[in-house]
Amino acid sequence: MTLSDSGFLDIESQKLEYRMIGPRPDQAPTLVLLHEGLGCVGLWGDFPDKLQKATGCGVYVYSRAGYGKSSPVALPRPLSYMHDEARETLPRLLDAIGFQRGLLIGHSDGASVAAIYAGSHQDHRVGGLVLMAPHFFTEDMGIASIEEARKAYETGDLRQRLARWHADVDNAFKGWNGAWLDPDFRKWDITEFLAYIRVPVLVVQGEDDQYGTVKQIGVANQECYCPVEVALLPGARHSPQRDAPEAALQAISEFVARVLASETRAA
Numbered sequence: 001m002t003l004s005d006s007g008f009l010d011i012e013s014q015k016l017e018y019r020m021i022g023p024r025p026d027q028a029p030t031l032v033l034l035h036e037g038l039g040c041v042g043l044w045g046d047f048p049d050k051l052q053k054a055t056g057c058g059v060y061v062y063s064r065a066g067y068g069k070s071s072p073v074a075l076p077r078p079l080s081y082m083h084d085e086a087r088e089t090l091p092r093l094l095d096a097i098g099f100q101r102g103l104l105i106g107h108s109d110g111a112s113v114a115a116i117y118a119g120s121h122q123d124h125r126v127g128g129l130v131l132m133a134p135h136f137f138t139e140d141m142g143i144a145s146i147e148e149a150r151k152a153y154e155t156g157d158l159r160q161r162l163a164r165w166h167a168d169v170d171n172a173f174k175g176w177n178g179a180w181l182d183p184d185f186r187k188w189d190i191t192e193f194l195a196y197i198r199v200p201v202l203v204v205q206g207e208d209d210q211y212g213t214v215k216q217i218g219v220a221n222q223e224c225y226c227p228v229e230v231a232l233l234p235g236a237r238h239s240p241q242r243d244a245p246e247a248a249l250q251a252i253s254e255f256v257a258r259v260l261a262s263e264t265r266a267a
Contacts, residue, residue: 003097006041008069009062011092017041017069018062022052029127029260030058030102032094034110036133036239037176040068042165047241047249051105054253057260060097064089072171077179079188082109086116094125101263103256105130108211108238109176112136112190119193128259129197130252132204133238135212136219137189138180142211146180153177194223200262202229202255206236206243229255 003020010016019041022028033048035041040063052059064085066073078084090113104126106114111134118129135142152158153173166172179185201224203217220228231251236243 001096001098003060009093009096011089011096013071014065014089015071016062016065016089016093018060019048021048021059021061022056023058025058025060025098025100025102028056028058030060030097030099031055031256032099032102032104033059033061034090034104034106034113035061035063035067036108036110037180038067038162038172039063039107039110040070040165040172042068045242047245050245050249051252054249055256057102057256060099062093066168066175067166067172069167072168073175075171075174075178076182077175079179079182079185081175081179082112082190083116086113087120090117091121091123094123099125101125101127103128103130103259105132105252106134107132107241108135115197116190116193118199119190119196122198126199127263128200128202128255130202130204130255131220132240132248133206133209133212134203134216134220136191136194136216138186139212139215141213143180143186145210146177150177150181191219191223194220195225197224197226200227200229200255200259202231202251204231204233204240204248204251206238206240207232207234208237211238 006019008015041061048059063070065071104114111131163169233244233247240248
């Protein structure tokens with residue numbers, strides 16, 4: 001398909017909002033960005049543009065179903081929603097956009113989706129993963145922060161702030177928050193996929209991440225057989241690309257350059 005600068009992609013019954021920056025997938029390596037649990041195309045801000053400029057790659061950003069201007073989802077979301085995205089939607093999306101070579105760059109929930117995908121698909125088009133503030137298992141402090149987010153949504157201004165980005169803000173928030181606060185979600189754990197990842201990984205995490213500790217980095221180092229690099233950014237919380245944009249951009253763009261250079265030498 002010919003990708004416009006922005007539009008919608010039909011994946012089965014879902015209409016997914018997207019934005020494409022720079023060269024198209026048939027012209028250059030493509031970085032596919034997977035957003036956080038409350039994210040969408042718009043909430044990436046200008047980070048995709050800066051990433052495109054720094055790397056020369058094409059950058060494809062999309063809103064998963066239930067977010068941004070994409071189709072809503074049925075609530076409550078199944079607790080397997082990240083697995084479902086990685087196993088069902090993402091493979092179809094990559095094929096639909098003509099993805100030929102590049103990296104997956106995920107943030108928070110999106111990082112989990114990227115890890116599940118790479119750990120369950122031998123997709124030789126994907127040369128590396130950038131996992132920002134990833135979740136591989138639940139932690140008490142992360143669940144507590146998600147409970148605080150619910151309070152802020154119900155009694156504070158969080159709903160108002162999110163409403164500018166999501167066509168159905170209740171669908172976006174409740175789909176994410178309801179799943180994470182389900183008692184059965186305490187058992188959610190995707191570390192089993194890490195041993196099956198066969199490409200280099202960069203983990204980017206803020207030192208003050210309120211949703212996850214450095215134990216997430218530890219399990220990646222312990223379980224992955226592939227090379228794992230770590231960028232632990234001071235002064236950053238759960239969104240390194242917003243809290244420490246220059247440091248995050250430098251770490252990611254340098255990693256992308258190394259991965260693509262290594263692929264070129266091996267070809």
